[in-house]
Amino acid sequence: MSEPVLRLEGITKRFGTLTANDDVTLELRQGELLALLGENGAGKTTLMNILFGHYTPDAGRVVAFGHELPPGKPRAAIEARIGMVHQHFALAANLTVIENVIAGTERLFSFGLDKSSARAKLKELSARFGLAVDPDARVGDLSVGERQRVEILKSLYRDARILILDEPTAVLTHQEAEKLYATLRGMAEKGLSLIFISHKLHEVLAAADRVVVLRGGKVVAERRAAETSKDELAELMVGRRVARPQRDVQAPGAVLMRATSVDVMSSGTKLLSEVSFEVRAGETLGIIGVSGNGQSALGQLVSGLAKPTEGRLEMLGKEIQAPSPRSFVAAGVGRIPEDRNADGVVGDMLIWENAVLERVRGSEFSAAGFVRRTPSRAFAQTVIERFDVRGGTPDSPIRLLSGGNMQKLILGRNLATSPRILIAAQPTRGLDEGAVAAVHAEILAARRAGTAILLISEDLDEILQLADRVQAIVRGRLSPAIPIGAADPRRLGLMMAGVWDEAA
Amino acid sequence: MDALDIFASAGLWAAVLRIATPLIFGTLGALICERAGVLNLGIEGIMTFGAMIGWMTVYQGGDLWLGLLAAALGGAAFGLLHALLTVTLGLSQHVTGLGITLFASSLTYFIFRLSVPVSGTPPTIVPFQVIHIPVLSDLPFLGEAVFAQTAPTYLAVALAIVIAWGLARTPLGLAVRIVGENPHAAEAQGIDPIRLRIGAVVFGSALMGMGGAFLTLAAFNSFFPTMVQGRGWVCIALVVFASWRPERALLGALLFALFDAYQLRLQHIVGKAVPYQLFLMIPYLMSIVALLVMARRARVPQALMQPFRRGER
Numbered sequence: 001m002s003e004p005v006l007r008l009e010g011i012t013k014r015f016g017t018l019t020a021n022d023d024v025t026l027e028l029r030q031g032e033l034l035a036l037l038g039e040n041g042a043g044k045t046t047l048m049n050i051l052f053g054h055y056t057p058d059a060g061r062v063v064a065f066g067h068e069l070p071p072g073k074p075r076a077a078i079e080a081r082i083g084m085v086h087q088h089f090a091l092a093a094n095l096t097v098i099e100n101v102i103a104g105t106e107r108l109f110s111f112g113l114d115k116s117s118a119r120a121k122l123k124e125l126s127a128r129f130g131l132a133v134d135p136d137a138r139v140g141d142l143s144v145g146e147r148q149r150v151e152i153l154k155s156l157y158r159d160a161r162i163l164i165l166d167e168p169t170a171v172l173t174h175q176e177a178e179k180l181y182a183t184l185r186g187m188a189e190k191g192l193s194l195i196f197i198s199h200k201l202h203e204v205l206a207a208a209d210r211v212v213v214l215r216g217g218k219v220v221a222e223r224r225a226a227e228t229s230k231d232e233l234a235e236l237m238v239g240r241r242v243a244r245p246q247r248d249v250q251a252p253g254a255v256l257m258r259a260t261s262v263d264v265m266s267s268g269t270k271l272l273s274e275v276s277f278e279v280r281a282g283e284t285l286g287i288i289g290v291s292g293n294g295q296s297a298l299g300q301l302v303s304g305l306a307k308p309t310e311g312r313l314e315m316l317g318k319e320i321q322a323p324s325p326r327s328f329v330a331a332g333v334g335r336i337p338e339d340r341n342a343d344g345v346v347g348d349m350l351i352w353e354n355a356v357l358e359r360v361r362g363s364e365f366s367a368a369g370f371v372r373r374t375p376s377r378a379f380a381q382t383v384i385e386r387f388d389v390r391g392g393t394p395d396s397p398i399r400l401l402s403g404g405n406m407q408k409l410i411l412g413r414n415l416a417t418s419p420r421i422l423i424a425a426q427p428t429r430g431l432d433e434g435a436v437a438a439v440h441a442e443i444l445a446a447r448r449a450g451t452a453i454l455l456i457s458e459d460l461d462e463i464l465q466l467a468d469r470v471q472a473i474v475r476g477r478l479s480p481a482i483p484i485g486a487a488d489p490r491r492l493g494l495m496m497a498g499v500w501d502e503a504a
Numbered sequence: 505m506d507a508l509d510i511f512a513s514a515g516l517w518a519a520v521l522r523i524a525t526p527l528i529f530g531t532l533g534a535l536i537c538e539r540a541g542v543l544n545l546g547i548e549g550i551m552t553f554g555a556m557i558g559w560m561t562v563y564q565g566g567d568l569w570l571g572l573l574a575a576a577l578g579g580a581a582f583g584l585l586h587a588l589l590t591v592t593l594g595l596s597q598h599v600t601g602l603g604i605t606l607f608a609s610s611l612t613y614f615i616f617r618l619s620v621p622v623s624g625t626p627p628t629i630v631p632f633q634v635i636h637i638p639v640l641s642d643l644p645f646l647g648e649a650v651f652a653q654t655a656p657t658y659l660a661v662a663l664a665i666v667i668a669w670g671l672a673r674t675p676l677g678l679a680v681r682i683v684g685e686n687p688h689a690a691e692a693q694g695i696d697p698i699r700l701r702i703g704a705v706v707f708g709s710a711l712m713g714m715g716g717a718f719l720t721l722a723a724f725n726s727f728f729p730t731m732v733q734g735r736g737w738v739c740i741a742l743v744v745f746a747s748w749r750p751e752r753a754l755l756g757a758l759l760f761a762l763f764d765a766y767q768l769r770l771q772h773i774v775g776k777a778v779p780y781q782l783f784l785m786i787p788y789l790m791s792i793v794a795l796l797v798m799a800r801r802a803r804v805p806q807a808l809m810q811p812f813r814r815g816e817r
Contacts, residue, residue: 054691054814075694090692092685094803095678103682104693106675113673154693 011060035208083155093140174493253281262311271297286467334414347399387412404435517649524761529715530739540704545601548736549608551716558717579713594811
């Protein structure tokens, strides 16, 4: 066994009363691909930010290639040949690839940037590691996959020997992710040492040599990838057995929502183009796609925020002429918006206010222009109890809730009124395993009760578990629907890449 | 003389360069701050202070260049204050900038009143003289229009070219741009966004101070408290007009100066038939129109007005 190239010893980091990392010790060996597995809030990203010098630890030290790194100095990490690829890319969109790569690599007070030799070096690295990208393209014009390659190239350009990737596949399609892991494996074989952060079990098992599991800021287990299983890792990660609920077979009812060749335009660009779909009572239609392909526009269309410029949108058998969010809510459409913090809740308002906000004009919650507080609070209390929202009372500000509990409240305020149609846009984005299971159970319960559900998601597993039929969304267009029985990750991946005919 | 004949006089074009000079300094200064991600609305006050401190240095017996240096240092000091508040503490850049303008202007009047006795005619100094560039100034028309200016005007034009080149082609320029686009990207590359922003604001503010000093040391020979007359705000607009590019800032300043020089001469032709205040509006009106055309396509630094706090993303 080779010497460790990197050691983290007894790292502890506190934010106020929260201990994000508690005495974490970790080793990375040369040529190794190590996965750091854990739920949201387990302290993975904090740990990597300490390693890279973005944060200063309260205790512990980082040793790279036998030398201790001074805390809180990204420059020292770079000089120790450690590179980091952030989950939210650290790129300047208005600058070119080469400018992003060479910024900070030359002495600040010197004349002239040596772009031509930088270009040559970049091309050589691209070829050697299979990371094709045009050095002179503006980063803002690149696809997400290409931007990630730029991020990796940035580190390689500085001769990184250790590479840290924070949730590298969060924004990639299935195929792109597989390609990335093949690239990472190739890099490990060429002698680089890599750590990647993930909460996706199948990726960790397929790609890593070794898995370190973090829970509540502590290392709870370490396994060789070849000697563990998905179930064992899930249990280690969550701390208890978690089974995602399964969908049962039932015959769908009448069509409650139907779109026929709908276009949506916004300031001259076509956001949706000839979109057709139908959702029946007691059925879930899954819309799968990589983010940024028109999901937001679709979510707005079906919640009354965007108007069809062409085509027909029918709800409960009637064509919608002048859509508005209020008329949709009144007609019995429940909505879980894509960005819960921006569109789902008003953070500084109280939980009960948020619970009744959508329907505060109804006689149930207001009278003569005044809000009826008692029934409103009672409604919030009901939602809290029935949907197991933890961390607040009706009178606490909603921003104090965790993402999962906030999502349960949003789900609850919709489902408590038994909507005919439920629009769920990325309902479990950013939630951890426990909360995902709870949200899934509620969506399945609504389906059993006969609600027509439109589920927009980027998560293959979620679609496979919840949907009855699937359509892919690619650049504002929808593929034809396929039954879930005919869907597998490979075929869905192809559909998400826009290959519909060959996938069929 | 006809309204169009004005354009044929070399005097107009000489005046354009002279009127543009403080705007070139100020716009370059504001542009550098903004390229690094900091809006500096302190410009109006900083220019006023620069005008006073530059004049005062010379009035007290200092050399003209020493006056210009004093204005640059005074500007830099207010820049440092702005940077400490907006970059280090991350306060609102709008509010802080306006506060700096009010503070710098009031301090200017205070110092001026304290040192110069009240009198009907303000005291004067001997300002920068026109330098005729050998050979070039003998060219017909062009010689008189372009190559017979005071030293600070030549300096302003040279600075615009140097800054354009520096931003595009040097490691420091690239560092400034990446900090203004995405400070987290800069930090990940080992650049310290906070130090770089402070440096950019201090340097940019020094240029603003010099722009103010041009008014008292070259354009006029005395100081009066209202002399900056909104030129700082014009510079802020010119930065947008220029799409944050120094070479276009130079053009924008010249264009605005052209409107201003033109309306001054137009006043003489039209005479008293029309109130002259109407002509005073022309440059501002024209700059709004120009902004409407240009600003829609402008590429704003993505991190402009976003405070950077270490360890937050």
